[in-house]
Amino acid sequence: MGRVVVDVMPKPEILDPQGKAVAGALPRLGLDQFVSVRQGKRFELEVEGDVTPEVLAAAREAAERVLSNPIIEDVVNVVDAAAEVSQA
């Protein structure tokens, strides 16, 4: 099974109340390194076989037509999950 990761973030000029709320909570936990927090969406799309260029193109189309609202959001990543840098 292949997996494509699609990341969608609010456009920079768009107000992000959720991000602001989180940014406000962090210092109360002693985590005062962060000057701002923005919250977006992460999707994982699974396919039967491998993530081919055609699959990535279909994921990009899905990202632009269904997974994001182009007026207030940007699609910032459409990537094969296997290629993703992960340090959880």
Added chain:
Amino acid sequence: MGRVVVDVMPKPEILDPQGKAVAGALPRLGLDQFVSVRQGKRFELEVEGDVTPEVLAAAREAAERVLSNPIIEDVVNVVDAAAEVSQA
């Protein structure tokens, strides 16, 4: 300014109605390659200077204590945005 990306996904065993709704909509647009869709959250945490190991550790603590609900969600990525593979 440095940026840390934190990705949070619902635990695999948790029902994901939003992901199911999206998965159901894609074939109607001719996008029938995807067997499932899961929706999670992506955060971008900004810091004044560089993303140091200490900053990453603080971001991981924020991820576990504020940005995710450990009962239903997993923190899947805590990574310097500069190191992220991006192909939007």
